[in-house]
Amino acid sequence: MAERVVHVPASSDVVDICARLLRFDTTNYGNGDSAGERDAAEFVAQVLSDAGVESTIYESAPGRASVVARLAGQDPTLPALLVQGHLDVVPATAADWTVPPFSGEIRDGCLWGRGAVDMKDFCAMVLAVVRSLATAGRRPRRDIVLAFVADEEDRGEFGANWLTARHRDLFDGCAAAISESGGYTYHVRAADGRPVRLYPVATAERGTAHLRLSASGRAGHGSRRNDENAVLRLVGALHRLSGHQWPVRLTPTVTAFLERTGAALGVETDLSDVDATLARLGAAAGLVESTVRNSTTPTVLEAGYKVNVIPSVATALVDTRTLPGTEDDLLRDIDSLLGPHVRREFLTRQPAVEAPVDSAWFSAMADALRSQDPGAVVVPYCMGGGTDAKAFSRLGIDCYGFAPLWLPEGFAYRAMAHGVDERVPVEGLRFGAEVLDHFFTHC
Numbered sequence: 001m002a003e004r005v006v007h008v009p010a011s012s013d014v015v016d017i018c019a020r021l022l023r024f025d026t027t028n029y030g031n032g033d034s035a036g037e038r039d040a041a042e043f044v045a046q047v048l049s050d051a052g053v054e055s056t057i058y059e060s061a062p063g064r065a066s067v068v069a070r071l072a073g074q075d076p077t078l079p080a081l082l083v084q085g086h087l088d089v090v091p092a093t094a095a096d097w098t099v100p101p102f103s104g105e106i107r108d109g110c111l112w113g114r115g116a117v118d119m120k121d122f123c124a125m126v127l128a129v130v131r132s133l134a135t136a137g138r139r140p141r142r143d144i145v146l147a148f149v150a151d152e153e154d155r156g157e158f159g160a161n162w163l164t165a166r167h168r169d170l171f172d173g174c175a176a177a178i179s180e181s182g183g184y185t186y187h188v189r190a191a192d193g194r195p196v197r198l199y200p201v202a203t204a205e206r207g208t209a210h211l212r213l214s215a216s217g218r219a220g221h222g223s224r225r226n227d228e229n230a231v232l233r234l235v236g237a238l239h240r241l242s243g244h245q246w247p248v249r250l251t252p253t254v255t256a257f258l259e260r261t262g263a264a265l266g267v268e269t270d271l272s273d274v275d276a277t278l279a280r281l282g283a284a285a286g287l288v289e290s291t292v293r294n295s296t297t298p299t300v301l302e303a304g305y306k307v308n309v310i311p312s313v314a315t316a317l318v319d320t321r322t323l324p325g326t327e328d329d330l331l332r333d334i335d336s337l338l339g340p341h342v343r344r345e346f347l348t349r350q351p352a353v354e355a356p357v358d359s360a361w362f363s364a365m366a367d368a369l370r371s372q373d374p375g376a377v378v379v380p381y382c383m384g385g386g387t388d389a390k391a392f393s394r395l396g397i398d399c400y401g402f403a404p405l406w407l408p409e410g411f412a413y414r415a416m417a418h419g420v421d422e423r424v425p426v427e428g429l430r431f432g433a434e435v436l437d438h439f440f441t442h443c
Contacts, residue, residue, distance in 0.1 A: 013131055014433040015111060015426055017047065018124030019104035021087075022113030028088040028153040036063025037087040037150040044087070044148045047127045051134035055146070058167065064158035066149040068170050071130065071140060078142035079175030081443065082397060084388060085123040086152030086159065089115035096420045110423040118417035119180045121424045122403040123148055125433045129440055132433075140440040145174055152388050155348065160391035174397050176361045180387055181417075182401030183369060183435070185428075187409040188284045191266040195409075198261065199369050199376045200287050201362060202401025204253040205383035206294075207322035207352035208390070209331070212315060213237060215342045219312040226310050230341075231303045234314040237342045238298050241318070244337055246293040246330075248274045249323050253382045256357045257288050264377045286414075291382040294330045295321045317347065321384065324352040350390040354382075355398035361443065365402050368439035372431055373406070402439075406431035 024040040041057050044067045048055045055069035066087075073080075092101035092114040099105045101114040113120075126146065133139060147170075151159035163170065182202040190196050215237065217230030250258075250271060258277060262269035267280040274292050278285040296318055303314030322330055338344065356362070357380045366378035389399035406428040407413050416422045 009132060009434065009437075014124050014128035014429045015106070017127050018111055018116070018121055018424070018429055019106070019113075021120040021124055022104035022111070022115055023102055024087075025102050026088045026115070027091050028151060029091055030154045032154075032158075034064065034088065034151070034154075034158075036065070038063045038065040040087045041065035041067045041148065041150075044123070044127065048130060048146070051131045053130060053134070053146075058163060060150065060158040060162040060166075064150045066147065066159055066163060068163070068167075069146045071133075071144040071146060073140045073142040073144065075142055080143040080145055080173040081140075081440075082145045082147065082171060082174040082177035082392060083126055084147040084149060084160070084177055084179045084392065085119050085126065085403075086149050086388060087120070087123065088150055088153045088159075089118065089120070090153050090418050092420075092422075098421050101422070106426060109427070110425050111429065112421065112423040114422055116416070116422045116424040117405075117413060118422070119403060121405065121429055121432070122180060125403075125429065125436050128433045129437045132437060133440070138441065141443060143173065144440060145171060149388060156388055156391055160388035164391045164395055168395065171392070171395055171397065174395070176355070176398045176400065177389065177392050178365075178400050178402040179389060180401055180403050181383060182381065183365065183404035183432075184413055185373075185405070185407040186284070186287065187407075188265065188282060190264070196264055196377055197373065197375055198264070198284060198287070199373075199378045199404075200257075200381040201365050201378060202383045203357050203362065203380040204251060204324060204354040205352065205386055205389060205401070206291060207324070207327060208348050208350045208386045209320040209322055209327065210347040210349075211318045211320050211334075211344045212347055213318060213338065213342055213344050215314045217310070217312055217314075217341065220310045222308040222310055229310050230312055230314040231310070233341045234301075234303065234316055237338045238316055240337045240339070241296050241334065242298060244296075244333075246295065248292050249294065249326050250274070250292065251324050251354065251382060252357055253354060253380050254288060254291055256380045257382070260379045261288075264379070287381050290384040291323065294323055294326055295319075296334065322352055323382070324354040327351065350386060353389045353393045353399055355400055359398070361398065361400060364439060364443035365400065367442065368435045369404060371438045372435050404432040404435035405429070
């Protein structure tokens with residue numbers, strides 16, 4: 001008699017795996033200063049090994065480790081899927097937290113810890129699915145490349161950017177990728193008051209063009225008139241920049257979001273008056289309001305060294321985000337607003353990312369979500385910030401934000417990432433693992 005293979009759901013392992021990942025301190029302090037990802041990477045490699053999957057740890061610098069593996073699919077002729085997540089986390093001050101940030105404690109139906117939603121939850125879900133497939137002797141439909149990387153929370157120089165530059169061949173054949181941040185429950189109300197569960201899947205993200213502005217002038221005594229004061233020149237430029245209303249620029253992703261979300265909520269969508277449309281969308285507008293325009297946000301100022309000395313140079317840092325296809329126009333307008341005596345330079349320059357909205361990949365993600373929540377309304381959206389998708393998209397890979405997670409109404413998910421008391425619902429993890437299982441075996 002043949003041995004009966006029992007299917008162990010991915011959801012049965014995911015909470016334990018996530019808790020153990022959260023207990024590794026992988027804090028990334030920025031500028032190359034990090035607690036390191038090595039211990040977490042070795043844990044990931046062990047989980048994969050236990051599931052019969054060979055992996056390799058790539059160390060870009062001492063302690064800065066990433067794990068890459070390839071999971072064989074049923075049909076090797078199909079393009080491969082890249083599944084990528086990061087192991088590092090932002091700093092957490094323990095005194096501010098209700099529970100120790102690296103405890104991996106379960107409390108009030110949630111798993112608490114730094115990285116619980118950004119993004120060790122996704123890494124744990126992926127590992128749980130791999131283990132479930134191995135236990136049941138199942139395989140994904142296509143080859144899957146797994147990448148658990150370092151340094152996403154800084155510049156990716158020790159993680160995704162390093163891997164794609166030094167080990168590009170690891171991702172050969174990958175046509176699409178999934179990672180943070182999308183596929184989570186977003187509760188809204190329709191025009192008639194009925195509850196609607198949106199699941200935004202990221203098909204785009206704005207580009208990053210962090211700028212340093214430097215105003216030059218004539219140094220002098222603070223008591224004397226000086227019409228070439230660098231501080232005043234910089235303040236004037238920042239005033240013009242921050243007061244400028246950037247025009248609406250509708251990308252395919254944002255257009256699709258507005259049209260499909262409006263239809264689901266039963267509200268009028270007028271693409272010629274986007275601000276009025278946003279007002280009618282109510283809470284759903286929070287998903288799109290930052291991505292209908294480019295943005296230029298001053299964040300750091302520096303000038304002078306003594307109160308009675310007018311400095312010859314004053315500088316500012318500006319967090320600039322660009323929509324797909326708009327960077328050249330934006331920079332031209334910025335130069336006009338800055339005026340004379342103020343020059344700009346890039347601190348970081350990464351182009352926007354956009355994948356096809358109407359694709360078989362997106363349809364498979366929607367089907368996977370509906371397999372666990374038949375009432376799911378799946379819509380594309382554009383992320384306002386940036387992820388490692390910027391590195392992998394340079395390889396010609398269509399990158400999507402799809403880290404599925406069920407969330408109860410009122411759960412402040414978007415405030416959790418990088419926030420105090422970061423936590424994820426236990427049932428949300430189990431939901432996400434089953435969604436990913438469906439996606440891997442059907443996409």
